[in-house]
Amino acid sequence: MTTTESTPPTQSADRDDEGRGSDVSGAEIRLDGVTKRYPGQKAAAVDNLSLTIPAGEIVMFVGPSGCGKTTSLKMINRLIEPTSGTILIDDNDVRRQNADELRRHVGYVIQGGSLFPHMTVAKNIALVPKLLGWEQDRIDKRVDELLDLVSLDPGRYRARYPRELSGGQQQRVGVARGLAADPPVILMDEPFGAVDPITRQRLQDELLSIQRELRKTIVCVTHDIDEAIKLGDRILILQEGARIAQYDVPEVILASPANDFVADFVGAGSSLKQLSLARISELELRTPTTATIGEAASEVRSRAESNKDTAVVVLDERNRPRGWPWLRQLKGESIVEPTEDLVSLDHRATLNDALDTMLTNSHGGAVVTGDRDQYLGVVDFVAVTDHMRAMQEKANANAEKGAAEQEDHDPSQRVTAVGEQTDERPEPDREQQA
Amino acid sequence: MSDTAEGAATATEAPTRQRRRMSTEQAIEIFAIPVIVAVGFALYAWWRNTASLDSVELSSLEWAAVWLALGEHVKLTLVSAVIVVFVGVPLGIMLTRPRFRAAAPAVVGIANAGQAAPAIGLIVLLFIWLSGQGWFLSFSTATGKIPFLPDTVGFSVAVIALSLYAILPVLRNTITGLQGIDPTLVEAGRGVGMSNFAVLRRVELPLAIPVIMAGIRTALVLLVGTAALATFINAGGLGGILTAGITLYRYPVMVAGAVLVALLALLIEWLGRVLELIAKPKGI
Numbered sequence: 001m002t003t004t005e006s007t008p009p010t011q012s013a014d015r016d017d018e019g020r021g022s023d024v025s026g027a028e029i030r031l032d033g034v035t036k037r038y039p040g041q042k043a044a045a046v047d048n049l050s051l052t053i054p055a056g057e058i059v060m061f062v063g064p065s066g067c068g069k070t071t072s073l074k075m076i077n078r079l080i081e082p083t084s085g086t087i088l089i090d091d092n093d094v095r096r097q098n099a100d101e102l103r104r105h106v107g108y109v110i111q112g113g114s115l116f117p118h119m120t121v122a123k124n125i126a127l128v129p130k131l132l133g134w135e136q137d138r139i140d141k142r143v144d145e146l147l148d149l150v151s152l153d154p155g156r157y158r159a160r161y162p163r164e165l166s167g168g169q170q171q172r173v174g175v176a177r178g179l180a181a182d183p184p185v186i187l188m189d190e191p192f193g194a195v196d197p198i199t200r201q202r203l204q205d206e207l208l209s210i211q212r213e214l215r216k217t218i219v220c221v222t223h224d225i226d227e228a229i230k231l232g233d234r235i236l237i238l239q240e241g242a243r244i245a246q247y248d249v250p251e252v253i254l255a256s257p258a259n260d261f262v263a264d265f266v267g268a269g270s271s272l273k274q275l276s277l278a279r280i281s282e283l284e285l286r287t288p289t290t291a292t293i294g295e296a297a298s299e300v301r302s303r304a305e306s307n308k309d310t311a312v313v314v315l316d317e318r319n320r321p322r323g324w325p326w327l328r329q330l331k332g333e334s335i336v337e338p339t340e341d342l343v344s345l346d347h348r349a350t351l352n353d354a355l356d357t358m359l360t361n362s363h364g365g366a367v368v369t370g371d372r373d374q375y376l377g378v379v380d381f382v383a384v385t386d387h388m389r390a391m392q393e394k395a396n397a398n399a400e401k402g403a404a405e406q407e408d409h410d411p412s413q414r415v416t417a418v419g420e421q422t423d424e425r426p427e428p429d430r431e432q433q434a
Numbered sequence: 435m436s437d438t439a440e441g442a443a444t445a446t447e448a449p450t451r452q453r454r455r456m457s458t459e460q461a462i463e464i465f466a467i468p469v470i471v472a473v474g475f476a477l478y479a480w481w482r483n484t485a486s487l488d489s490v491e492l493s494s495l496e497w498a499a500v501w502l503a504l505g506e507h508v509k510l511t512l513v514s515a516v517i518v519v520f521v522g523v524p525l526g527i528m529l530t531r532p533r534f535r536a537a538a539p540a541v542v543g544i545a546n547a548g549q550a551a552p553a554i555g556l557i558v559l560l561f562i563w564l565s566g567q568g569w570f571l572s573f574s575t576a577t578g579k580i581p582f583l584p585d586t587v588g589f590s591v592a593v594i595a596l597s598l599y600a601i602l603p604v605l606r607n608t609i610t611g612l613q614g615i616d617p618t619l620v621e622a623g624r625g626v627g628m629s630n631f632a633v634l635r636r637v638e639l640p641l642a643i644p645v646i647m648a649g650i651r652t653a654l655v656l657l658v659g660t661a662a663l664a665t666f667i668n669a670g671g672l673g674g675i676l677t678a679g680i681t682l683y684r685y686p687v688m689v690a691g692a693v694l695v696a697l698l699a700l701l702i703e704w705l706g707r708v709l710e711l712i713a714k715p716k717g718i
Contacts, residue, residue, distance in 0.1 A: 079625055104627030114622035118640045118715035128626050161717030177626065187625075 024056030026217030027090035027184035029076060034085035036071050045071045047241035048085070053234075055090075055184075056215040060232035062222055064265070068242030069221045073187050076219065077106045089185055104131050107186035107216075112194035113174025115162040121147070121173050122158045128181040146176040149210060168199035175207065179214070188220040192227065198343075201353045204230055205346045225266055229254065229276040230350050237262050250277055274391050275352040275384075280345060280368055283387055285377030290315055291335045293322065300335060301327060313367055313378065314338055320373045324363060344369045347376055351384050358384075464711070467704040474697045478690065487686060494678050494687045504698065506670030509583060510661040511654065511702060514596035518653050522601045523646060526608025527634065538609060545602040553660045557595040561667040564591050588669035592661070599660055600653040607649025611642030640715045647713050651706030658702045662695050672698065 029052070036046040046068040053059045061069040074080040076087055078099045087094045094102055115124045122143045129139045144154040150172040162170055171192060178186050191207075192200045208231065211218065222228055228235045229250045237245040237253065239261055246258040254273055257263035266273065289309045291300040293316050304312050304327055314323040314335055323338025344367040345357050357366040358381055365380035482495055493499075529538040548556075564570045565587050578585020615638055623633035639646075662673035672695045679688025 077625065079621060100627050100629050102627075103625060108622070108625035110618055110622055110625070112618075114616075114618050116619060116622070116637055116641075118717045120717070127628070131627050131632075163717065 024215040025182075025184060026056040026215055028055040028088075029053040029185060029217060029219065030086075030088040030091075031072070031076075032086045032088070034072070034075060034082050034087060036068070036075060036080060037083045044083075044241055046075070046082075047243060049242045049244070050085075051236065051244065051247060053217060053219060055217050057233040058211060058218040058220060058231055059234045059236060060220050060222055060228035061236050061238060062225055062228045062265070063238035063242075063245075064240075065223060067238045067240050069236075069238050070189055072238070072242050073189060073219055073221045076185070077103050077108060077187055079103075104128055104181060105183050105185075107178035107180075107183040109174050109178035109186065109188040109191045111190040111192075112167065113162070113170040113172075113177075115170055115173055115177070117162050119161075120158070121152075121160050121162070121165070124162070124173060125177050125180050127177065132181055142180065143176075146179055147173075149179070150176045151206065152176075166199075167195045168203060171195055171199075171203055172206075175203075175210075179210075179216075183216070185217045185219070188218060190221055190223070193222070193224075197356070200227075201349060201356075202346070205348045207231065208348055226273065226276050226352065229273055230352075237265060275355065275388065276350045278351045278387060278391060279347070280349050280351065280354055280379055281347045283351075283379055283383045285368055285379055286365070286383070287377045288313060290375070293317065293335050293337050295335045297330050297332060297334055301330060311363060313375065315375050319375050321367045321369060321375045324361070324367055342367060344373070345379070346370075351387065354379055354384055355381075460707075460711070464704070464707060467700055467707075471697050471701050471704070474693070474700075478693055478697070482690070485686065488684075490682055491684050491687050494675060494682070494684065495690055500675065500694065503670060503672045503674050504694065506584065506589075506664075507658070507661050507672045507695075507698060510589070510592055510596060510664055510669065510671055511657045513583065514593050514600060514657050514661070515650070515654055517593065517597040518601050518604050518657075519650060521597065522604030522649075522653075523608050525601075526605050526646075527612065527639075529605075530609055530612040542602075542606060542609065545605050548598045549600075549602040549656075551599075553595070553599050554663050554666065556599060557592060557663055557667055560595045561588065561591045564594070584670065586669060588664070588667045591667055592664035592669035592671075596657055596660055596664070600656045603649040603652040603656070604646070605649075607645050607652075608642065611645030611649075612638055614645065615641050641718065643713050643715060644710070644718070647706075647710040651703065651710055654702050654706045655699065658699045659695070 032050050034046060034049045035044050037044045049072055061073060063069045071080055075082045078094055125143045125146055126139045129142055147154040147157060152169060152172055192203050232250055235250055235253055236247045239245045246253055246262045253266060257266055289304040289307045289312045291312045291314050293314060300312055311324055311326045313321055316322050321342055321344050323342050325338060343357055345354055347368050347370050354366055358364060365378050368376045368379050370376045528534050529541055571587060574587045574590035575585060577590060619637055620633055623637045661671050662676060664671045665673035665677055672691055675691030676688055679691055
């Protein structure tokens with residue numbers, strides 16, 4: 001029913017390929033029969049959990065609260081000691097290492113960033129490198145590099161204290177702290193739970209772009225299935241006692257939930273959820289009339305009229321979109337910088353994010369930007385609905401194909417797992433749990 | 435990417451950036467108290483030199499005697515305060531560690547009793563008991579060799595009694611301060627690979643400092659007032675002037691003693707505030 005090694009032929013393939021440019025710097029994590037029992041409690045918090053997290057992937061742990069997802073995560077860096085079972089990172093047993101030393105080589109990112117309020121941003125990020133005994137020069141360079149990576153200007157933010165940052169900025173610093181010593185494995189515990197939806201969306205996009213560059217192994221706990229679908233290369237859905245309900249790529253989980261529990265958890269609108277899988281970059285963008293700040297308004301107006309546009313996208317001298325005024329709003333001789341803030345979308349944002357943004361403006365569309373906020377075009381409602389319909393048809397076709405295959409093969413296995421993996425997790429057992 | 439979305443947030447947060455280390459109210463206290471003490475003392479000096487006092491009053495309020503008593507009082511207060519800090523803070527830390535956490539209520543209970551007991555009784559009873567113990571007498575001669583400290587048995591006993599009396603606020607605030615820290619921060623510290631000790635030293639203690647310092651200030655205030663009782667076991671201090679005024683029916687002496695104790699108390703309280711302000715880590 002599930003697979004850890006073989007990737008089913010779904011859309012995920014192209015999604016993964018995007019990032020295969022750089023080398024994987026992550027390490028494989030293997031949990032084998034991991035159990036956590038708290039004294040005085042009858043049921044185990046985590047009951048015999050076995051799974052493999054492939055190197056360089058983002059694996060999302062989701063499940064209802066109390067299902068043991070956070071406990072499972074914390075056992076990887078031994079913040080919680082397993083009662084039994086083994087956890088291997090890159091084939092090294094974590095319990096054979098000194099716990100403090102282990103944690104210095106495993107990044108840890110927590111909700112809200114959990115920055116130390118009495119330390120500056122730089123000191124917070126430098127914690128692990130300092131513990132590892134790096135030289136000060138190297139630490140300083142690394143801090144600036146990381147601040148750049150998480151889109152914070154080092155000169156401006158290095159010396160600030162956490163309370164002088166917004167929630168989103170604190171979370172960015174939290175991510176930078178987790179990445180500081182360049183660990184192969186990063187654990188994230190509800191990393192974006194404490195920020196507003198727009199900031200969360202940006203942070204998620206950013207994490208994906210960082211991941212494309214770094215290819216770490218990221219294990220991330222969330223209660224938000226949409227976040228899991230958006231970020232995860234694979235999603236692990238857990239039931240009480242951290243029993244695996246399904247562990248697969250998002251496309252398969254959405255298209256063919258392993259059981260009722262997964263179907264309920266993923267929710268009824270799973271075709272809507274597909275929106276979280278598709279990126280704006282997959283759509284064809286419209287390119288309406290653009291204007292540059294300082295240009296003569298009359299020229300712009302005639303250009304727009306010949307294009308049959310009623311609104312123009314105003315760009316600044318560095319090709320970044322600044323506004324999207326209607327033609328009637330163009331007053332004066334030349335184009336001036338719009339006063340209203342333009343909410344633009346990163347081209348890596350999901351269609352779900354795109355719909356959100358469209359609903360907040362009157363254009364029925366949204367301006368899309370690429371790297372460094374460069375203007376790319378405009379995505380509109382029709383493009384999204386067309387894409388949705390296409391995806392739906394594709395998913396239906398896949399599901400039919402899958403059902404047909406299932407009848408051909410061993411009925412207990414929906415997707416064939418690699419031989420050695422099947423030994424570790426007997427399938428019938430899982431069927432019972434489900 | 436971020437700067438468009440969060441530029442606005444940064445702008446609104448700019449005022450906190452410039453937030454001063456103290457509020458206006460704090461600033462008034464910090465600057466006004468020394469002035470009040472100086473004016474009060476000047477008024478006392480003026481009264482002492484111009485009022486018509488009889489020979490008993492004059493000898494009780496001899497400048498040399500007043501300075502001596504003041505010095506003894508300050509020594510009693512500060513030595514006890516140092517002991518209170520060096521016992522109370524580590525004890526508080528210990529009682530918040532998992533291994534000893536269960537003992538915290540009992541220990542705080544004992545400290546509570548120490549404070550609830552009448553200070554005068556504590557001082558006198560300790561004196562009666564300890565001044566008969568040989569080991570204590572040799573201990574007190576030994577500590578008497580420390581420069582600036584009186585070598586009387588009374589002083590040693592008074593310091594012990596005062597420390598017992600004033601340990602509660604420091605102990606309790608250390609525990610409260612450490613318990614009040616967001617557990618996710620402690621976990622974050624452990625999560626990035628700090629040892630338990632490193633988390634204590636670099637995360638827990640700095641964050642608990644404001645609460646601990648408030649406890650130390652409370653202890654200082656308690657100590658400076660209670661040190662006036664040390665005179666009953668011959669340990670000196672400004673209490674001597676007060677009791678002299680009472681036993682000799684000389685109201686001016688009594689009032690003078692009370693005023694001096696009050697001025698010193700204000701000054702010590704101010705010292706506590708300054709320490710609090712200095713010790714508070716930046717950023718919180």
